Amino acid sequence: DQQVKQNSPSLSVQEGRISILNCDYTNSMFDYFLWYKKYPAEGPTFLISISSIKDKNEDGRFTVFLNKSAKHLSLHIVPSQPGDSAVYFCAASGAFTDKLIFGTGTRLQVFP
Amino acid sequence: DADVTQTPRNRITKTGKRIMLECSQTKGHDRMYWYRQDPGLGLRLIYYSFDVKDINKGEISDGYSVSRQAQAKFSLSLESAIPNQTALYFCATSDGDRVTYGYTFGSGTRLTVV
Numbered sequence: 001d002q003q004v005k006q007n008s009p010s011l012s013v014q015e016g017r018i019s020i021l022n023c024d025y026t027n028s029m030f031d032y033f034l035w036y037k038k039y040p041a042e043g044p045t046f047l048i049s050i051s052s053i054k055d056k057n058e059d060g061r062f063t064v065f066l067n068k069s070a071k072h073l074s075l076h077i078v079p080s081q082p083g084d085s086a087v088y089f090c091a092a093s094g095a096f097t098d099k100l101i102f103g104t105g106t107r108l109q110v111f112p
Numbered sequence: 113d114a115d116v117t118q119t120p121r122n123r124i125t126k127t128g129k130r131i132m133l134e135c136s137q138t139k140g141h142d143r144m145y146w147y148r149q150d151p152g153l154g155l156r157l158i159y160y161s162f163d164v165k166d167i168n169k170g171e172i173s174d175g176y177s178v179s180r181q182a183q184a185k186f187s188l189s190l191e192s193a194i195p196n197q198t199a200l201y202f203c204a205t206s207d208g209d210r211v212t213y214g215y216t217f218g219s220g221t222r223l224t225v226v
Contacts, residue, residue: 009152034214043116043202043217044155089154099145099170100215104154 003027004092006103013110019077021106023090026071030092034100035064035075038087047088048075080110118203118218125193125225132225133188133221135203142204144186145215146170146178148199155202161186162208193225 005024013019023033031052036044050057050064050073057064063076077084087107091100117219118138125131135144146158148171157170159178167178175197179187200222204215 006154014201018113041219043204044215046214046215051215073204099157101162102147102155104152 002091002104003030004101004103005038006088006090006106008105008106010107013080013108014093015110015112016079017084018073019080019108019110020075021086021088021090021108023075023103024071025073025075025092027092027094027101028071029094029096030101031095032093033064033066033073034093035062036089036091036102038089038105044089047085053109077108082110082112084108085110114219116203116205116215116218120202120221121219122182122222125223127194127225129193131190131193131223133190133201133203133223135185135186135188135205135218137186137205137216138184139201139205139207139216140183141205141207141216142183143177145206146186146188147178147202147203147204148172149202149220150199158188158201167182173220190223190225193223198223198225 035047036048037047038044048062066073087105089105090103119134145160147155161167161180176187177189202220203218208213
C-alpha cells in the first residue's frame with residue numbers, strides 16, 4: 001500500500017513560469033517531509049524539507065507547503081529554469097519509523 | 113571522491129547467477145540503506161543497517177541479502193538473480209538526525225538480468 005503518492009508522473013512547464021509538484025500521504029503519523037531531486041545517471045539529492053509543525057518553508061526559488069488536514073504537500077518552483085528539469089521525489093518520515101518512505105516521483109520538464 | 117560510491121555502475125547478468133553490489137561511504141554515517149527504483153514505483157527500501165551489528169529488512173527484501181562489513185561498507189547480494197530484479201539500485205547513508213534527516217545517495221547501479 002503506497003503511503004506516499006505522487007499522482008502526476010510528469011509535468012511540463014515553460015521557463016520563467018511556476019512549477020507545482022504535488023504529493024499526498026495517508027499516514028497521519030508522518031511528521032517530517034522532504035523533497036529530493038534526481039538527474040539522469042545520478043542519485044537523488046536533498047532539496048528542501050518541512051516539519052509538520054510548519055505549513056510553509058522557503059529556500060530561494062523553492063517553497064514547500066504542507067496541508068496536514070488534507071495530508072497533502074506541494075513543491076513550488078518560481079521561476080522555473082531549464083536546469084530544474086529532473087525527477088522529483090517527495091518523502092516522509094515519522095517518529096515511529098527510522099526510515100524515509102518515498103513517493104513514485106514526478107518528471108518535470110522545463111522548456112524555453 | 114564521492115561521499116557514497118557504488119560499484120559497479122552498470123551490470124548485465126544472467127538469470128540464476130549470484131551477484132553482489134557494493135557500496136562504500138566516507139560520510140562517517142552509521143546508517144546505510146539499499147533502495148531500488150522502478151518506473152512508476154519510485155524508491156523502495158530493500159534493507160537498512162543502523163550499525164555493523166544491526167541489519168533490518170525493508171519492504172521488498174525477498175530475494176536479496178546484505179552484509180555490513182564495516183561502518184563504511186554495505187553490500188547487497190542477489191542470491192539467484194531473476195529478470196524482475198532488473199532495476200536501478202541506490203545505496204544511501206544518513207546520520208539519523210531527525211531535523212535534517214537528509215540522505216546522501218550514491219549514483220546508482222543499473223542492473224539488468226537477462
